[in-house]
Amino acid sequence: MEEQEDPIIDKAEMMDETEDVQQHLNNPVDVSVKPIIKQYLGAVKKVKKEGNRFYFSDGDARVEVRIVSDEIIRVRLAPHGVFLDDFSYAVPEVDQKVSVFKMVELDDCYTISTSTVTCRVEKATFHISFIDIVTSVVMVDEPNSMHWEENVDFGGYYIYATKKCQDEENFFGLGDKSGNFNLRGRRFENWNTDAYSFGWNQDPLYRTIPFYIGIHDKAAYGIFFDNTFKSYFDFGEEDVHKTSFWADGGELQYYYIHGPHMMDVVKRYASLTGTHPMPPKWTLGYQQCRWSYYPEAKVKDIAKQFRDRKIPCDAIYLDIDYMDGYRCFTWNKKYFPDPRRMIKELADDGFKTVVMIDPGIKVDDDYWVFKEGKDNKYFCRRSDDYFMEGHVWPGRCQFPDFTSPKVRKWWGKLYEELVDMGVAGFWNDMNEPAVFGSGTFPNDVRHNYDGYRGSHRKAHNVYGMQMVRATYEGLKKLMRNKRPFTITRAGYSGMQRYASVWTGDNVATWEHLKIGNIQCQRLSVSGVPFCGTDIGGFSGEPDGELFSRWIQLGVFSPFMRAHSAGDTAEREPWSFGDFYEDINRKFIELRYRLMPYLYSVFWEHHRYGFPILRPLIMLEQENVGNNFRQDEFCYGDKLLICPVLEQGAVSRKVYLPKGTWYNFWTHEVLVGESEHEVEAQIDSMPIFVRAGSVLPEYPVMQYVDEKAITEVFLNIYHSDYEVNSFMYEDHGDTFAYEQDIYLEKKFTVKGDEAHLKINQNVAGLYTPNYELYDCNVIGVKFKVNKVLIDSKEITDFSIDERGRLRFKCNKNFFEIQIS
Ligand code: GLC
Numbered sequence: 001m002e003e004q005e006d007p008i009i010d011k012a013e014m015m016d017e018t019e020d021v022q023q024h025l026n027n028p029v030d031v032s033v034k035p036i037i038k039q040y041l042g043a044v045k046k047v048k049k050e051g052n053r054f055y056f057s058d059g060d061a062r063v064e065v066r067i068v069s070d071e072i073i074r075v076r077l078a079p080h081g082v083f084l085d086d087f088s089y090a091v092p093e094v095d096q097k098v099s100v101f102k103m104v105e106l107d108d109c110y111t112i113s114t115s116t117v118t119c120r121v122e123k124a125t126f127h128i129s130f131i132d133i134v135t136s137v138v139m140v141d142e143p144n145s146m147h148w149e150e151n152v153d154f155g156g157y158y159i160y161a162t163k164k165c166q167d168e169e170n171f172f173g174l175g176d177k178s179g180n181f182n183l184r185g186r187r188f189e190n191w192n193t194d195a196y197s198f199g200w201n202q203d204p205l206y207r208t209i210p211f212y213i214g215i216h217d218k219a220a221y222g223i224f225f226d227n228t229f230k231s232y233f234d235f236g237e238e239d240v241h242k243t244s245f246w247a248d249g250g251e252l253q254y255y256y257i258h259g260p261h262m263m264d265v266v267k268r269y270a271s272l273t274g275t276h277p278m279p280p281k282w283t284l285g286y287q288q289c290r291w292s293y294y295p296e297a298k299v300k301d302i303a304k305q306f307r308d309r310k311i312p313c314d315a316i317y318l319d320i321d322y323m324d325g326y327r328c329f330t331w332n333k334k335y336f337p338d339p340r341r342m343i344k345e346l347a348d349d350g351f352k353t354v355v356m357i358d359p360g361i362k363v364d365d366d367y368w369v370f371k372e373g374k375d376n377k378y379f380c381r382r383s384d385d386y387f388m389e390g391h392v393w394p395g396r397c398q399f400p401d402f403t404s405p406k407v408r409k410w411w412g413k414l415y416e417e418l419v420d421m422g423v424a425g426f427w428n429d430m431n432e433p434a435v436f437g438s439g440t441f442p443n444d445v446r447h448n449y450d451g452y453r454g455s456h457r458k459a460h461n462v463y464g465m466q467m468v469r470a471t472y473e474g475l476k477k478l479m480r481n482k483r484p485f486t487i488t489r490a491g492y493s494g495m496q497r498y499a500s501v502w503t504g505d506n507v508a509t510w511e512h513l514k515i516g517n518i519q520c521q522r523l524s525v526s527g528v529p530f531c532g533t534d535i536g537g538f539s540g541e542p543d544g545e546l547f548s549r550w551i552q553l554g555v556f557s558p559f560m561r562a563h564s565a566g567d568t569a570e571r572e573p574w575s576f577g578d579f580y581e582d583i584n585r586k587f588i589e590l591r592y593r594l595m596p597y598l599y600s601v602f603w604e605h606h607r608y609g610f611p612i613l614r615p616l617i618m619l620e621q622e623n624v625g626n627n628f629r630q631d632e633f634c635y636g637d638k639l640l641i642c643p644v645l646e647q648g649a650v651s652r653k654v655y656l657p658k659g660t661w662y663n664f665w666t667h668e669v670l671v672g673e674s675e676h677e678v679e680a681q682i683d684s685m686p687i688f689v690r691a692g693s694v695l696p697e698y699p700v701m702q703y704v705d706e707k708a709i710t711e712v713f714l715n716i717y718h719s720d721y722e723v724n725s726f727m728y729e730d731h732g733d734t735f736a737y738e739q740d741i742y743l744e745k746k747f748t749v750k751g752d753e754a755h756l757k758i759n760q761n762v763a764g765l766y767t768p769n770y771e772l773y774d775c776n777v778i779g780v781k782f783k784v785n786k787v788l789i790d791s792k793e794i795t796d797f798s799i800d801e802r803g804r805l806r807f808k809c810n811k812n813f814f815e816i817q818i819s
Contacts, residue, residue, distance in 0.1 A: 039079065040147045041126035047110060052098050054112060056121055057081065063146070065121065065128075069096035070114040071258035071268055075128060076251060079148045079157055084251045087452050089462050090226050090494035091272045117258045130221065130256045137219040139256065140164045142242055146252060154457070159227075159252035165236040165243040169216035172262070172617070174233065175209025175493075175526035176503070178202050178515050181615060181630040183212065187237040191230045192461050192490045194434035196505040197539050200515055206432060206504045207491045208461040209526045210245070211273075213265050218622055222257035222265035224272065228461045228492060249457055262618050263610070266525050270609030274497040276529050278606050280483045281732035282352055282704040283425070283500070284598050285314030286588045289354075289534075289563035290571060292319035295335035296342050302572065303351050307702060311573050311585045312592050314703045315352040315425060317563070326394035327367050328357045329414050343422040350703035354425035354485070355418065359433055359467055360397030363389065369414060373400060378407045383444035383455070390435035399433060399441070402466035403459050404448035411467070412474015419478045425485035426471055428499070431464035432490040464490025465498070472498035481734045487559070493527065500530035500559045508537025508568075513550055514631065514645050520557055521633050524613035529605045532559030539565045544576030545647065545682060548583045552685040553643040555591045556635045558602070558612045583683045589700045594639075596696040596712065596727060601636035603728035603742075612636065619657040629655045638693040638725065639664070642678070642686040652680045660691035662717050667778050667802065689715075691779070692723025694747035694758070705732065711772035711808075714747075716758055718779035722750040729768050742766045754782050756818040760811075777805040780818065788817040 042058035049055075052067040064076040064083065074094065076083060086094070101114045110121045118131045129140035142164050148157040171183040179186070179201040186201075190208040198205055210225040212233065223245070225231060231247040238244075245254070257268045288306070293299045299316060306313040322339075324330040331339050343353045361370050361379070373379050379398040380388035387398050400407050415426065433440055440460065447459035468488035475484035488499040495501070503519050506512045516533035523531040535554040536547045551573065554560045564571040573584035591598070604610045614634040617623055632642045632655065640661065642654040656672040663670065663678070664687035670676055678686045689695060697713040730742035743764040750757050756777065784805055787797045797807035809816065 038147055038149050040144045041077075044110070044121060044123045044126055047103075047105075049103065052095065052101070054103060054110075056110070056126070058126060063121075063126070063128075065112060065119055066094070067098050067101045067112065067114060068094055068255065069268075069271070070099055070116050071264070072096065072272065073112075073114075073117065073119050073130065073256045074253065075256065076253045077146050077148070077159065078251075079150075085452050087450065088226050089228070089450075089465060089492060090224075092274065092494075094272075096271060117256075119256070130258075132219055132221075132258065132260060135217065135219045135260055137217045137221075137260070139214065139221050148252065154249070154455070156249040158246065158248055159250070160244065160246040161225075161252060161254065162242050162244040163223075165239075165241055166216040169214055169236075169243075171212050171214055171235040171243070172615075173209070173212035173222070173522065173526045175211070175523050175528060176205045176207035176519065177522060178205060178519060180627045181518050181522060181617075182627050183233075183235045185235065185237055187232065187234040189230065189232050190461060192432040192440075192464060192492075194430065194432050194439070194504075197507050198504070200511060206489050207464075207495070207501065207528075209493050209523075209528065211269055211493060211526055213262055213525065214243070215262065215617075215621060218260075220259035220262040220265050220621065222255075222259075222269055224255040224257060224269060224493070226253050226255065226493070227251065228459070229457055230460070262525070262621055263614075266527070266611050266618075267609035269527055273494040273527050275606050275609055276496045276500070276602075278483065278602065278730070278737055279500070279530060280424075280485050281595075281599060282314045283485050283559075284591075284595060284602070285560075285704045286312055286591060287315040287317065287354070287559075287561040288313050288572065289317035289561050290319065291564065291566040292321035293317070294321045294332070296337070299342065299346070303346055303349055305572065305574065306351075307349060309574055309581065309585070310702065311581075312588050312700065312702050313351065315354050315561075316346065317427065317561075318353065318355045319566075320356055320358070320393055322355060325362065326358075326392075327362050327364070327369065329369055329418065330367075340421045347422055347424075350706055352424035353422065354427055354487075355423050356427045356429055357415075357471070358392065358428070358430045359399050359402070359463075360390070360392035360394060360430065360435075361400065362394035363396045363398055370398070372410070373398065376406075376410065378404070378410055380441065380445050380447065382442065383446060388441055388445045390438060390441070392430060392434065392436060400467075401447050402463060402470050403450060403454075405450060407448070408466065408470035408473065411470040412477065415471065415474050416478055419475065425487070426475065427487045428464070428468045428471055429489050431467045431488060432460075433463050462492045464488055465492040465495040468495065468499040469497075481736070483733055483735065491528070496528050496530070500532075501528055502559060502561065502563070503531065503533045505538045505565075506534050508540035508542035508546065510546060510645065510647050512537050513546065513553065513643075517553060517631055517643055517645065521613050521615045521630075524558075524611040525615065525618065529602070529612045530558045532557035532561055534563035535560070536562050536564055536571050538563060539568065541568055542571075544580035547571070547576055548580050548587075548682060549644050549685075551584045552587050553641075553645075555587050555594075556613075556633075556639070556641045556643075558598075560591060586683065587685075592700050592704075593697045594695075595698045595704065596729070597636065597638070600696075600726055600728040603744075604636065604726065610636075616655070616657065638690050638695060640688040640690070642680075642688070644680045644685055650679070650681050651677055652686060653677050654686050654688075656688060660719065661688040662691060662779060663687075664689050667804075669779060689717055690723065691717050692719030692721065692725075692749045693717045694725040694727070694749060696727050709768070709770045711770050711774050713774045713776060716747075716749060716775060716777045718751050718756055718777065718781060719749050720752060722748060724748050730766050736766075740765055743768065751781070754819060756780060758814075758816040758818075760814050762813060771810050773809045775805075775807050775809055775816070777818065778803075780805050782819075784818055786817075786819050790814055791817075
């Protein structure tokens with residue numbers, strides 16, 4: 001019989017692995033197997049320039065310094081002069097807009113300068129440093145910084161870089177880590193891991209984002225170590241004077257990203273790895289999940305209760321039990337005899353149905369997905385060509401190689417029937433990949449890696465990202481011009497281009513409420529905007545108080561979903577009695593009231609790379625040490641959120657950053673750069689609005705777009721200094737925004753002791769339905785005599801019982817003058 005060609009992996013390129021090698025692969029730092037020799041760069045002997053790339057050589061090893069943009073410089077090391085293929089799942093396009101740069105040779109070094117940064121390469125030591133042209137702040141190599149250890153067993157190097165850790169330096173980022181926001185003094189590993197019930201400081205977790213931000217002397221810079229192998233970061237744990245990052249293979253390649261503000265670094269990292277596309281608007285609504293809602297009658301009952309109790313909700317999730325024996329893309333017909341009808345009935349009541357899809361495909365010759373995968377050799381193979389098999393929910397499974405473009409295309413099409421039935425969102429879980437017993441795949445599993453080939457050592461950390469990419473890209477085609485909605489558990493830098501994330505299997509404890517709060521902020525500054533926790537905690541039992549506090553925080557998680565494990569008590573917003581139900585309703589309603597603001601903040605992320613959640617230190621970079629008020633954050637730049645994370649709390653201390661702030665609930669004006677003790681009874685959570693904000697509000701609805709909007713509330717907060725606010729609007733579910741069909745409104749507020757002026761400018765091609773604003777001016781400092789809209793006096797204004805000046809306005813461009 002003719003031997004069939006493996007379409008994914010060229011057999012000639014396969015690794016030849018003996019038992020010895022295998023043992024070593026599974027235990028790569030076990031030096032008893034073969035000696036490992038450390039090698040260092042010598043003195044710089046040669047320099048060559050090719051366009052925006054500079055090659056420095058010590059006669060054998062070569063280092064490439066590439067000017068990616070005025071603010072981003074990439075460094076790569078080729079231990080024996082030959083660079084690996086320049087391919088990255090994280091960075092689709094390396095070069096950005098480069099203006100002018102020049103190299104100068106001095107006695108002891110070469111300097112390459114852009115308009116903002118100088119990269120200096122020392123001739124004698126090969127040390128590389130980056131110097132901010134304005135602030136002179138430096139990031140500098142330690143002696144023998146870039147080095148490698150040859151390991152002939154698997155044909156690669158362990159690669160290392162060590163930088164100086166400045167005395168006052170602090171570190172942030174790395175996406176998915178548990179513990180304090182500041183990473184200084186800790187060491188981390190990146191290896192995507194199913195970390196059920198993880199704890200404070202547990203590492204590694206589900207996702208790998210090898211990007212950090214360093215801040216010292218009030219200036220920030222970033223390092224993105226684009227390496228998918230198991231990688232490590234040490235922020236002064238082993239040696240307080242050193243920051244190191246290293247990996248168990250691949251190329252030593254990192255991007256230096258210039259600041260000087262943390263926001264600059266975050267935005268520039270987004271310019272490399274991408275932003276999240278605009279999500280369907282309904283996905284910003286409240287979402288209800290459980291492992292699992294079944295049968296159909298249960299799902300319907302949950303939906304009915306939401307509507308009867310008037311608690312807004314946009315989506316209901318079906319966890320693994322909707323499937324037939326956990327076979328993906330099938331239905332359990334006993335529980336769901338007619339899913340199409342059920343989904344339609346739910347949709348008629350305003351609910352979207354979201355279903356889970358896992359990567360493990362049940363080994364079963366009568367199962368079409370398995371058969372197609374097997375016949376086309378889409379499943380991962382071991383080094384000697386045997387199948388990669390492991391046990392997950394369905395029992396014995398094989399796993400698609402999502403790093404193959406062909407497999408991704410196939411996988412994307414598998415969703416066709418579900419999409420056709422009306423399923424609106426897809427939840428990709430267990431994609432670290434998780435395997436019962438062994439944890440994950442063995443290292444020798446081969447992957448196509450988009451033609452660049454690799455073992456699981458290289459592909460492990462991108463497996464989940466490529467799975468959800470396959471899902472997203474497939475859905476994009478199937479749904480034509482509609483926006484897909486996907487959620488992933490595992491991922492790698494750049495995953496935000498394809499999916500939202502939740503933080504995995506957390507626990508119903510107060511500590512986890514704190515972990516989740518910091519985790520979401522950390523994901524946010526690490527390029528992953530659309531994130532949230534399992535509200536209430538996945539495992540364990542929250543009481544009513546903890547659940548309500550979690551809902552309150554969840555209003556300000558970009559992704560707001562309650563979820564719980566199957567062996568826990570019922571966990572819906574009404575499960576803890578009327579008292580807590582009322583609180584939960586009030587806060588979920590708040591989410592819907594703030595919808596136009598939340599959506600506008602998403603646009604600021606998508607279009608301009610701003611993170612959605614902005615930790616306090618992003619507002620006051622000088623307050624970086626000692627995790628000062630790490631529980632507070634801004635949602636966008638107008639709302640400061642101070643969640644209540646302590647059991648029994650009835651008030652809490654808040655720190656307000658520079659500026660003037662309004663208490664969202666009471667309208668009390670507070671001055672920033674100071675701490676305040678504020679009320680925080682169980683039915684409230686401290687929220688502050690920046691003076692000068694224009695905060696748009698929709699009327700409460702039971703789900704997004706339940707009713708046509710006929711007017712929008714504009715909450716206008718008086719300010720003595722000029723403040724701009726933005727509001728973004730579009731169709732909410734299409735990609736028309738990519739053709740500029742959207743509206744960006746810009747409001748400007750400026751007042752004094754006797755006047756207040758509000759302007760609105762509009763740009764864009766989208767026309768909203770409503771024509772009316774219900775304006776509520778808060779904090780007016782004087783007795784109002786006159787209100788002029790575009791120089792025309794209006795008499796129809798009033799001061800309400802809360803002291804707000806109220807009037808209507810039906811103009812698109814306007815100037816309002818109040819005196
Ligand atoms: C994993 C997921 C969890 C899900 C469960 C069953 O533990 O993290 O969210 O409910 O699997 O599918």
